[in-house]
Amino acid sequence: MAAVFSKIDLHSHSNASDGALSPSELVERALNKGLTHLALTDHDTVLGVKEAQDAATGKLELIPGAELSTMWNGYQIHIVGLFIDTKSEVLLKYLEGQKVFREERARAIGAKLERQGFANAYEECRKRAADGASITRGNYARYIVEMGRAQDSNEAFNYYLKKGKSCYVKTMWPDISVACNAIIGSGGIAVLAHPRRYEMTNTKLRELMSYFKDCGGQAMEVGCSQMSLNDLNYMATLCRKYDFMASLGSDFHNEGPFRELGLGLGIPDDLKKVWECPQAERYNFPALKTVTEA
Numbered sequence: 690m691a692a693v694f695s696k697i698d699l700h701s702h703s704n705a706s707d708g709a710l711s712p713s714e715l716v717e718r719a720l721n722k723g724l725t726h727l728a729l730t731d732h733d734t735v736l737g738v739k740e741a742q743d744a745a746t747g748k749l750e751l752i753p754g755a756e757l758s759t760m761w762n763g764y765q766i767h768i769v770g771l772f773i774d775t776k777s778e779v780l781l782k783y784l785e786g787q788k789v790f791r792e793e794r795a796r797a798i799g800a801k802l803e804r805q806g807f808a809n810a811y812e813e814c815r816k817r818a819a820d821g822a823s824i825t826r827g828n829y830a831r832y833i834v835e836m837g838r839a840q841d842s843n844e845a846f847n848y849y850l851k852k853g854k855s856c857y858v859k860t861m862w863p864d865i866s867v868a869c870n871a872i873i874g875s876g877g878i879a880v881l882a883h884p885r886r887y888e889m890t891n892t893k894l895r896e897l898m899s900y901f902k903d904c905g906g907q908a909m910e911v912g913c914s915q916m917s918l919n920d921l922n923y924m925a926t927l928c929r930k931y932d933f934m935a936s937l938g939s940d941f942h943n944e945g946p947f948r949e950l951g952l953g954l955g956i957p958d959d960l961k962k963v964w965e966c967p968q969a970e971r972y973n974f975p976a977l978k979t980v981t982e983a
């Protein structure tokens with residue numbers, strides 16, 4: 690089967706949240722893979738953007754972004770902000786609040802892991818991430834694997850971290866509307882992240898999209914890693930139905946068998962791409978940079 694590769698990847702993580710690489714290492718990897726455009730979208734933080742931009746200067750277009758955690762009907766929904774102004778007051782105020790939530794939750798998860806025999810779990814995870822990083826369950830999952838208590842991150846979730854397991858801590862993230870206001874208020878574009886990963890029915894998914902649209906949401910990820918052609922086609926159908934712009938991103942966190950920068954990402958030609966919006970103009974996007982390799 691043909692491997693699809695995109696030189697544009699608008700969803701990735703560094704060690705400013707739960708990615709394994711520093712922002713400059715991530716940019717280096719993107720260059721090695723042949724990318725021309727990369728968005729850094731760490732969870733609830735823009736901490737890594739400056740370093741990534743500095744590393745990218747003259748070599749790669751680095752789009753400032755963040756992936757904001759929200760709640761909708763009991764589901765944890767991720768909203769990616771692209772082309773954001775990382776100095777915007779409304780955005781920074783929002784992120785400050787999230788930092789407090791995340792810190793409390795990270796310590797609570799750490800305490801629960803201690804009871805499962807992971808000594809100093811919180812401190813050990815902090816040590817592995819950048820100073821001031823957002824600690825997510827993804828950080829803990831990698832640590833659990835490192836300790837030899839799970840084969841991979843997914844197993845760490847199934848054993849310890851997901852809802853119903855011993856180290857799960859309930860969190861009330863802000864409403865989607867609050868996240869959209871912060872993103873749009875900073876001049877950015879609000880993108881519904883990986884719509885197929887919420888484990889909800891298609892009816893619920895359409896309700897979610899309709900609400901996101903009402904909140905000012907402008908785009909959705911149509912091209913995601915590990916998605917079937919059927920799902921891609923359905924996402925494209927929904928993108929047309931709600932008149933969203935289409936985005937694409939690998940959600941790369943670390944080297945592994947499933948996700949890689951630019952890999953497996955494509956968008957049907959007829960959709961309006963998120964990089965055709967006015968905010969994208971200064972980033973020198975091509976008309977279309979998706980290529981298919983034999």
Ligand code: AMP
Nearest residue numbers: 707758824825826827830842843846942
């Ligand atoms: P949090 O925002 O703290 O709830 O953590 C969410 C992060 O955990 C996601 O961004 C993923 O990186 C990671 N994650 C969530 N579910 C899984 C899973 N089943 N397997 C591996 N990583 C996961």
Ligand code: MN
Nearest residue numbers: 702707825827
């Ligand atoms: Mn993550």
Ligand code: MN
Nearest residue numbers: 756767882883
């Ligand atoms: Mn996500």
Ligand code: MN
Nearest residue numbers: 700702756940
């Ligand atoms: Mn992500």
